[in-house]
Amino acid sequence: MPGSHIPNRIACLQPSATVILDAIGELRRVVACTRYCADVVPGVADGSRAILADSWTADTAQIVATRPDLVIAAVPYQEKAVSEILRSGVRFLGLSPKTLADIYTDIGIISGAVDACERGNVVIADMQRQIDEIRTRTVTTTRPRVWCEEWGKPLIASQSWVAELVEAAGGEFLGVAGKQASAEDIRLLDPEVIVAAWCGAGDRVPLEKIVAQRGWQETAAARWGRVFCVRDEFLNTPAPTLLQGLKALAFVITPRNFPCTKGIRQITSVPAFTAENSTP
CATH class of the missing domain: 3.40.50.1980 (Nitrogenase molybdenum iron protein domain)
Incomplete structure (x- = not known):
């Protein structure tokens, strides 16, 4: 079936992933996230999603119970939890950005995973443009x-x-x-x-x-x-x-x-x- 390879039930244990999915218009795919995600994307706290404690204390059984087809978290993550998630048959995407270039890559990866590459490229270009605009205004200060x-x-x-x-x-x-x-x-x-x-x-x-x-x-x-x-x-x-x-x-x-x-x-x-x- 066309599109069956695209994850439709995503558990976000990293606020940045929730922000990225929101920025590319794919927040509807998020079925579970942490309370810290709600700090940056208030829309996830509308009662339609499971709200987990945080990426370090969230119970694996609680995550799997939301029936995700993709879990996104920051790494290093709980090694035992990763093993249990993978054994359950759920795909796991670990993010560990250090630089702005890494962040652009993460946006591209997440956008590609949900078949929204063009929207991801727009978000990346907008970030780069706004940063460059401020850099230009401070170059002589x-x-x-x-x-x-x-x-x-x-x-x-x-x-x-x-x-x-x-x-x-x-x-x-x-x-x-x-x-x-x-x-x-x-x-x-x-x-x-x-x-x-x-x-x-x-x-x-x-x-x-x-x-x-x-x-x-x-x-x-x-x-x-x-x-x-x-x-x-x-x-x-x-x-x-x-x-x-x-x-x-x-x-x-x-x-x-x-x-x-x-x-x-x-x-x-x-x-x-x-x-x-x-x-x-």
Whole structure:
């Protein structure tokens, strides 16, 4: 039967896959997803789909019970769960992007899987166009030093795709993307802009607390009040959602050139430095 090879019941354990399917007009194929998918694609929480805990704790039996013909997840994933899913006869697609180029590839793969290659190419081209437009507007600007983190304990720099977006938005990305760093190392780099986008934290990063505990009060970013929380789904979801993160980065890095946008919270006060509240 024509089209019988195309998956019609997809379980998305990775929010980026849900965003991609929505962007190419194929959200109807999603029969199960995680609660984090609902943060980036509210339409999945309409009661017509099974909502799973998350990709790391979702029960395999619960996933298989939704009768998917394709499961999409981020890897590394639970090895036992992958084996059980494959033994059940369900196809498994693991995603592990690191760069913007990887993300474009993932969009192409998912689009091809659901016979929507042309729409996938349109989404990729639109992402590339919007990123290039902002890059063009920042090419002659002075580049402030930007520390961008995806986690606070341990302190971990944002992923490589965020580093690329920081550069496109006119900044100089500090640290090594995706790697741990010490508070002291970052203090010595003296960032001029600090962006916290902790995985799963939304916009709830305690900016004043982390500046005080890390002894960052004397960094240029803290002195100038340029410490920000950007909603984590805007920077940590490797999908078209990153365009909203790019707009946020463009504003916090070069506010004279770009308007404020949603998903940004700025520090309201910088705690005074004391030996008691600093962290070595």
